Amino acid sequence: MYNKFSEIFQARHEYAQSYPGGRVMGCMCTLAPEELIYAAGFLPVRLMGGHQPQTIADPYIPAIFCSYCRDLLAQGLQGRYHYLKGLVHTNSCEKLRSAFESWQRHVAGVQTYFLWMPQVLDHGATEIFLSEVRYFKEQLERDWQVNINTEDLMRAIEAYNENRRLMKRVYELAREVPSRISGEELMSMVLASQVMDKKEHNQLVREFIKELEGREQGEQGVRVMIVGQTSGDLQLVQLLDSLGGNVVVDETCFGIRYFFEEIDDYKEDPLEAIANRYIKRLPCPIKDGDIPRKRVPFILDLARKYQVQFALLVYPTFCDPHSYDNPAIREALLKEGIKVLELAEDFPLPIGQLRTRIEATLESLEFA
Amino acid sequence: MQTVTDKYPTRPLEYFTKMKELRRSIARDTFSAKERGKPVIMGGEGGVHALYAAFDAEVIPAMPTGRDMRDINWVIKLNQAAEDRGYGKDCCATLRIALGAHFLGTFGLDKTRGKHLSPDVIVNLIICQGQIKSHQLHAEYLGIPNINIELPFFTHSPELAKKNFINQCHQAVEKLERVLGRKCDDEKLVEGTKRELRIRISMAKIALLQKTIPAPLKLRHMSSLMAFQLRGVTHRKDVADFYDLVLEEVKQRVSDGIAACENEEFRLFHEGSLPWYTKLGDVLRYPERYGAVYIGSLNNFGIGGCFIIDEQGCWDVAPASWEMGQGIKSREDAFEALAEACLNYSPFSRLFMRSELRLSAAKDWKVDGVVLALDRGCVGLTSGLYESALVIKEAGIRATCYETSSTYPPDFDEKGYQGLMDSFIETLRTRKGASNSHAR
Numbered sequence: 001m002y003n004k005f006s007e008i009f010q011a012r013h014e015y016a017q018s019y020p021g022g023r024v025m026g027c028m029c030t031l032a033p034e035e036l037i038y039a040a041g042f043l044p045v046r047l048m049g050g051h052q053p054q055t056i057a058d059p060y061i062p063a064i065f066c067s068y069c070r071d072l073l074a075q076g077l078q079g080r081y082h083y084l085k086g087l088v089h090t091n092s093c094e095k096l097r098s099a100f101e102s103w104q105r106h107v108a109g110v111q112t113y114f115l116w117m118p119q120v121l122d123h124g125a126t127e128i129f130l131s132e133v134r135y136f137k138e139q140l141e142r143d144w145q146v147n148i149n150t151e152d153l154m155r156a157i158e159a160y161n162e163n164r165r166l167m168k169r170v171y172e173l174a175r176e177v178p179s180r181i182s183g184e185e186l187m188s189m190v191l192a193s194q195v196m197d198k199k200e201h202n203q204l205v206r207e208f209i210k211e212l213e214g215r216e217q218g219e220q221g222v223r224v225m226i227v228g229q230t231s232g233d234l235q236l237v238q239l240l241d242s243l244g245g246n247v248v249v250d251e252t253c254f255g256i257r258y259f260f261e262e263i264d265d266y267k268e269d270p271l272e273a274i275a276n277r278y279i280k281r282l283p284c285p286i287k288d289g290d291i292p293r294k295r296v297p298f299i300l301d302l303a304r305k306y307q308v309q310f311a312l313l314v315y316p317t318f319c320d321p322h323s324y325d326n327p328a329i330r331e332a333l334l335k336e337g338i339k340v341l342e343l344a345e346d347f348p349l350p351i352g353q354l355r356t357r358i359e360a361t362l363e364s365l366e367f368a
Numbered sequence: 369m370q371t372v373t374d375k376y377p378t379r380p381l382e383y384f385t386k387m388k389e390l391r392r393s394i395a396r397d398t399f400s401a402k403e404r405g406k407p408v409i410m411g412g413e414g415g416v417h418a419l420y421a422a423f424d425a426e427v428i429p430a431m432p433t434g435r436d437m438r439d440i441n442w443v444i445k446l447n448q449a450a451e452d453r454g455y456g457k458d459c460c461a462t463l464r465i466a467l468g469a470h471f472l473g474t475f476g477l478d479k480t481r482g483k484h485l486s487p488d489v490i491v492n493l494i495i496c497q498g499q500i501k502s503h504q505l506h507a508e509y510l511g512i513p514n515i516n517i518e519l520p521f522f523t524h525s526p527e528l529a530k531k532n533f534i535n536q537c538h539q540a541v542e543k544l545e546r547v548l549g550r551k552c553d554d555e556k557l558v559e560g561t562k563r564e565l566r567i568r569i570s571m572a573k574i575a576l577l578q579k580t581i582p583a584p585l586k587l588r589h590m591s592s593l594m595a596f597q598l599r600g601v602t603h604r605k606d607v608a609d610f611y612d613l614v615l616e617e618v619k620q621r622v623s624d625g626i627a628a629c630e631n632e633e634f635r636l637f638h639e640g641s642l643p644w645y646t647k648l649g650d651v652l653r654y655p656e657r658y659g660a661v662y663i664g665s666l667n668n669f670g671i672g673g674c675f676i677i678d679e680q681g682c683w684d685v686a687p688a689s690w691e692m693g694q695g696i697k698s699r700e701d702a703f704e705a706l707a708e709a710c711l712n713y714s715p716f717s718r719l720f721m722r723s724e725l726r727l728s729a730a731k732d733w734k735v736d737g738v739v740l741a742l743d744r745g746c747v748g749l750t751s752g753l754y755e756s757a758l759v760i761k762e763a764g765i766r767a768t769c770y771e772t773s774s775t776y777p778p779d780f781d782e783k784g785y786q787g788l789m790d791s792f793i794e795t796l797r798t799r800k801g802a803s804n805s806h807a808r
């Protein structure tokens with residue numbers, strides 16, 4: 001077991017606080033143009049679920065809002081992210097925007113940035129988002145007295161692109177049957193990528209790949225895919241590993257959606273290339289509002305390529321965007337002969353209950 | 369608790385008869401669309417209905433209408449049908465109802481003739497995430513194309529937002545021409561736009577008359593006027609004329625000192641969504657037993673009307689030149705005016721300012737308290753309500769929240785709501801008593 005990703009991920013607050021120069025910027029969603037933040041000399045860190053009671057958020061966000069956005073706000077109010085210099089949010093779902101707004105209003109000492117991205121992602125969307133990205137650059141330069149030049153942007157893009165290629169290589173390796181990679185290794189690699197300096201992470205992924213190439217194939221576990229939104233969570237994957245399920249791929253906001261596409265053609269206008277990448281990347285449910293859908297065929301394609309036997313549709317309780325998509329995803333996967341279990345997660349995770357439900361499904365597959 | 373006696377004269381609203389006639393004629397026109405060779409667009413909600421006029425189309429509403437919602441048991445069945453197919457309570461409540469109607473075969477059903485009307489295309493002005501996902505599902509279910517026009521609620525540059533909105537309108541025209549196989553009639557587009565603006569202006573003027581003490585209308589009346597906007601028919605001449613008539617009647621009521629509620633003692637706003645099923649009247653009427661009357665909300669004024677708000681937080685109607693639709697002569701002008709209506713003059717569009725605007729409205733309309741409904745199935749109107757409650761309370765105006773669902777009756781705890789209102793109004797009374805004795 002390669003533990004470095006998991007260890008860094010668990011110690012992410014300490015890692016961020018020791019970042020040289022102390023410039024750390026929180027990102028609420030995978031739609032934040034991180035390359036630009038990185039080029040400005042910041043460490044972009046994705047805010048992860050804290051899995052603690054969220055009562056402190058009660059006066060600001062009602063309990064009928066998703067547990068993930070309540071969790072993020074609760075952590076802000078508790079001072080868990082006291083080291084953040086800035087917080088950036090690109091418009092995704094309205095509940096998360098509410099959490100961002102409450103953060104703006106009630107968490108002191110953080111410079112906040114909001115970028116509008118439409119839900120309808122046709123060609124007009126790129127123009128409006130590009131303009132927002134350009135303005136964000138100006139704001140960063142003004143607020144932090146930095147000059148972000150083309151070379152800085154290109155270097156950042158290259159580090160990010162390399163990170164994407166390396167992680168894709170690991171995902172490729174997970175296609176092997178049986179896979180040599182545990183679910184925890186796979187998911188902690190992507191989670192760590194979202195809280196680490198990319199160059200350092202690239203180094204670790206290279207080391208990890210080397211180790212994997214020399215590793216014996218493991219035992220055949222039930223091949224699992226996680227779909228949806230795990231709130232930046234390792235507990236679920238650890239549980240699956242312990243029960244004989246092997247997460248070989250995912251389609252989640254904390255996994256593949258974070259890194260799947262590289263930035264192309266960036267030499268002429270890096271900012272335009274960045275904006276394009278975020279507009280054209282794999283959509284989350286909020287951005288997949290047109291017909292024909294994009295998510296369902298993509299998930300199906302992954303399920304086939306990875307020979308998935310069991311799909312977990314995970315989302316935080318009261319998350320409407322995922323609730324709209326799940327019936328169509330479930331139907332498509334069931335038709336493919338894949339077992340499906342839908343889990344609306346509450347925080348803290350009710351591990352006992354989850355164990356029983358997952359165990360029952362895994363057993364039915366093992367004895368099938 | 370102490371009840372109150374009548375303080376003001378009141379009289380029935382005369383426009384009601386006309387409103388009923390109008391509803392009937394809209395329904396007749398909609399259901400006879402195909403016989404008259406007209407395309408049918410599924411749409412409604414926030415605006416840009418002038419596009420329907422431009423294609424001489426009838427509109428079938430994407431949102432549930434009063435017709436579907438009258439029978440509570442039926443509403444529960446519609447929800448159940450959606451739930452059976454996997455669309456649980458976290459999904460937008462109106463979607464669940466509309467999907468339920470597809471599944472139970474009553475969507476687009478003309479009950480008088482037993483025939484179904486199928487739309488050719490969906491066109492919608494998007495104000496919330498629930499709508500986009502809902503329309504995706506409708507389009508898939510009905511096998512028809514879907515055109516979304518999204519309001520860019522928050523960008524660093526208002527000009528950019530406007531340009532983006534106008535581009536989306538042009539794209540919508542191109543798509544509609546392709547889908548419907550007919551040309552956009554620019555003259556009709558211009559006429560439709562002028563009517564849509566006229567209605568927004570009338571709505572704003574009616575809302576401003578609500579500042580009068582006693583208020584000439586109740587929120588219930590304001591909501592029934594809004595229903596024409598949600599129904600997607602503000603491009604129609606008869607609807608625009610109807611709003612003029614309403615405005616005249618409300619002005620008359622104000623000059624005659626006629627109250628909507630004869631014992632108005634406390635003025636309330638109700639923010640968030642209201643029940644779509646028959647409980648609407650009960651929810652809104654309940655506080656009246658104590659002389660508390662709901663007179664409006666940011667949602668109601670902000671989505672339906674066109675305002676300018678000055679630095680002191682005083683609301684007024686959008687500028688007069690614009691009100692007359694002056695200068696709207698071409699497609700470009702029409703889209704420009706619609707963009708201004710939806711982005712510059714609709715307070716609802718100021719995404720990060722809604723709490724402050726709720727407060728400014730509460731002050732400007734001299735309300736004593738604000739009641740905020742947290743609708744489990746509606747993200748669009750529920751987000752930011754707690755923040756609004758805090759801002760309002762900090763400014764010294766009482767505010768309270770209750771959980772509910774606008775379309776799923778079992779999620780509305782009527783007794784709980786009544787208990788909340790009993791004590792809320794009691795505190796308003798105590799506070800008023802205290803400040804009166806202070807004044808003396």
Ligand code: SF4
Pocket residue numbers: 066067068069093094095096229316318319320321322
């Ligand atoms: S997409 Fe779902 S999980 Fe994510 S913030 Fe929105 S409601 Fe919450």
Ligand code: SF4
Pocket residue numbers: 460461462463495496497498499745746747748749
């Ligand atoms: S405003 Fe509420 S009910 Fe309407 S579409 Fe949006 S989420 Fe659904």
